[in-house]
Amino acid sequence: MIFHPPSWIPKLPFDPPSTTLIGEFWSKERYGRQSIARSRNPFVCGVTGKTYTTSEMRERYELLARSLSKRMGWRVNEDTPWDKVVCVYSFNSIDYIMSTFATHRLNGIATPANAAYSPSELEFQLQSSGAKAVITCVPLLDTALKAAKAVGIAPDRIFIMQTAGPSGDGKLSYKTLDELIDEGRSLPPLESPAWTTGQGARQVAYISYSSGTSGLPKGVMISHRNVIANIMQLRWFESVGRGQKGVETQVSLGVLPLSHIYGLIVVALSGIYRGDEIVILPRFELKSLLECIQRFKINQLSLVPPIIIQLLQNQSLCRKYDLSSVRYVYTGAAPLGTETHEEVVRSFPGWQVGQGYGMTETATVVLSSGENDILVGAAGSLVSGCVAKIIATDTGRPIEVTGQEDGEEEKRGELLLQSPSISLGYLNNERATAEAFVWDEDGRWIRTGDVAVVRRSKAGHQHFAIVDRIKELIKVKGHQVAPAELEAHLLTHPFVNDCAVIPVPDERAGEVPKAFVVKTPAAAAEGRSDEEIAQAICKHVEDHKAHYKWLKGGVAFLDVVPKSPSGKILRRLLRDKEREERRIKGSKL
Template sequence: MRIHTSHFEPMHVPEVSLFTHLFPDVDPFPGDTPAFIDADTGRTVTRQQLREGSMQLGWSMRNNLVKLGGVPLKKGDTVMIFSPNSIAYPIALHGSIAAGLRVTLANSSYTPPELAHQYHDSTAKVIFVHPALLDTVMAMYKHIKVGIKEAKKRIIVMDFGLEEKAPKGLMKMTQLFGKGQLVQEERFDGEHSNETVLLCYSSGTTGKPKGVESTHKNMTAVLRIITPVLSAEHGKDRTLAVLPFYHIYGAVDLLQYPIQQGVPVIVMSKFDPEAFCQNIEKHQITFGLIVPPILVVLTRHPAAEKYNLKSLRLLVSGAAPLGGPLVSAVQSRLRSFGNDTAIVQGYGLTETSPTAHFVPVHDAERKVGYIGKLLANLEARLVVNDGERDAEEGEAGELWLRGPTVMKGYLNNPAATKASITEDGWFKTGDVAIVDKEGYYMIVDRQKELIKYKGFQVPPAELESVLLTHPEIADAGVVGVESVTEATELPRAYVVHAKGLPTNSEKDAFSKHVQEWIGSRVAKHKFLRGGVIIIDAIPKSAAGKILRRELRERAKKEPVVEEGYAFKAKL
């Protein structure tokens, strides 16, 4: 066995609650330091307000919901947050954690059936929901045949920080403040730190999304090991939150890490190129956590030269592969405006909490295209043929990871857990990598079939199952096709028409119809932006498994026409 270890010094990982780690009894930073600032309104939550608000919310979650017409909650129960980014989000999250609850974070663009799957699978008892998404939640409850009266017991409207009033007849987040306060957060010391705290959802390689059980120790471990490489400092740094909080990347690096470092977070509800650049200037943002499509915007959007971005010392890209040409294009443009911004890449998965590799800033240009060095406390293997042997020096192999950030497992799915984590603790990432003599890793291929659209996971099997509900589709296969202009993969469907279509004009019309049809049935990041191609038969193995490699090879020979999906620079 050829085990690669980290070049970084091992670090102590405290076995405590995530809340205990982030909010020690004596705050090392001044209580009036801004923690989260609404980019649109300027409304600010200070560190003291964040802690006190979380402790008050936590008390109500455990002691006051029934009085307000809600359902009782006990330690270990699960609550869901369904909302775009807002300054209410961190209080809902950390208040729930202080109360000893598990929290599952739902994609704010989910349709009612998609939300229903996560709600049911996670066994969530209560949903924190942004007012704008109430209709989706009510439709979800209707979908799972829960009546309005019962649904109202399980909904908490996130009205905190909003000017508009929440609908009447529903529990409001602001009602949970000022009724009482936890004397101490629920403790998870020692072995109890291995209990689940977060349930983000990952699609794996097949089927519907699975709940990833991230423990208190997983979270404290990743917060410790990213500190030396990200090196944000209180009093010097400010970051801009455009990544969605519900994604593990945003949940850790925007809702947790800045609290640990005393760094203010400027919160944007969604990504908009003009507002992004304007906020960098307005708030003197020093580092940003991004995905490659945002870098695409910086290469072409006029806002990049309209605003002064010189405060920006670092951009950290993750969630999807970042190519050298895109980095060069961004740096060339920024430098033409007098900017000296380093751009680095990190690597991780929901199952690794997430960050496992990182390119140190001093090697930002020398190691463009690499995912970086293995972080402290972690081990890696490059494995050939699913454990047959370990890769020789310079040879590519599937990246396996082991260490304190590897998830506990997939919720209520022992088969999937067993398939992903070996008995001796190695997590199989599904990504094929090489490592150079300096310990820098590069992803060269992906064994997984997942499509990565702008950092979001799109499981082909899920889209195929939706397509097969169309009365005129006899069979379907979905793969990702690369869009160079958008620096991302686009989902493309190959479908077999039930009766056959003799002319090209009929095929074109049906393709456009299917793109529009699926748009009302899946979240936006799952739209078939790579097109719909009508073919005679889906290639399959003797066992009936779709041969996606054949579809991908076919796709390489076909143009990527994004007609009807003009780039709008939104995540």
């Protein structure tokens, strides 16, 4: 059985163009964007108030592209896109999206990197993506320099993006984006990309890193048309609910990392295409967020569940600010529980809460809640141009869900999807790409690794609820953590003979990693207590990994890690064991 978007969702007015750069698509009204005359400034710094108009932003990325072309020796049409890969490793900035558009203008590829990365993690992404230059910010410069040196990127190929906050002592020997833009004013215009028919559907725009359904982080190749398609899908999906409330343009919050696919496409790119103003905060801090809402009269908050929980836990602080401008709270990256959803509505009268669902591999949203049709506890309905099916996790056969019998719509299975936004696959990893997709008589489907059920809203429209995960990812505050990555690192510690990592519930982060370790004889020989050994293992992770990958769930010791005959770690058995122990202790899962 194939599911289609509900009838209330408008069809896309035209096919997503496949010969257009993302920046050109955003800036030209002929591609369906909000009238520039009625649009707000695309980005505003939530700390300083600095902003640029639509025309100024376009000029800035055009001039930056000219300067990068001269400094890097890059030619628009003579070099391949893979010769022009730029890593953007920075906290949020009003110039973040502009810098990726400049890279695209050169026929290049942008690879956003998580600002929480350690030098070794950034090094991995630089090496994997083939990055030739790095755009970073002052607070992250030391990490960027270490990683760049390790992969052979010269210091003169590292550039500084201005972000709100510390800016150094003013004696940096690295060119800032503003200096490059000034240089670009004296340089001749660049030639236009000579794209052939359909090139936008084939050419990579962003390499974003994801663990997919399992394994170590992999570069997801996202084409220009993939991004454009999702921008269009979101814009027309949301047009109904916004239209009913008389909302043409609005002020939205941009606190989520723009390096994350949610912040990049859903918040930033889709928002500015609709003519909205995105108020950018460099990173999340509750008081700054509340001050920002009050100062800029923000209408929509795009958040993740851990931030929502912090709002609920700090209501006395929230009451000190005027939050009356907020109309809609949109949440994704992890499911929002029914109880939490209902508590938000009770605690913040006037706020409406909706969820969305997507993956890096689907670039991004495939399920969404419209302001006109919300089902508490569900991720939403299919967006226009997207179809789905649910297959049994044991047989792989499609599950028939008609809704004609009581309880029939609670049949569970893995969610499979088709959409013009679905990415090209994984960079230099044909095996992982092959595992992520399946073919049948209805075409090519991406496997989500998530278990879904179909439910109906009061209006009778189908919504999908994500109720479990087949895939092994751990989601910490919306960040993806691959158990295999942590396990590989733990095995380098002299006290670890074997190990497995699973997610455990955490009230603030949603989930956190917990390690199950088989100790080496050396650990016992030193006469250390289990507590001391656990502390040493945790420090080993903290010294080398981003903070969200730390073993906040703790370390437990086993005699043997459960494995299948083929050697695959049976994490499911460990999760079941952990769940039962928490149930006995009365812990809330």
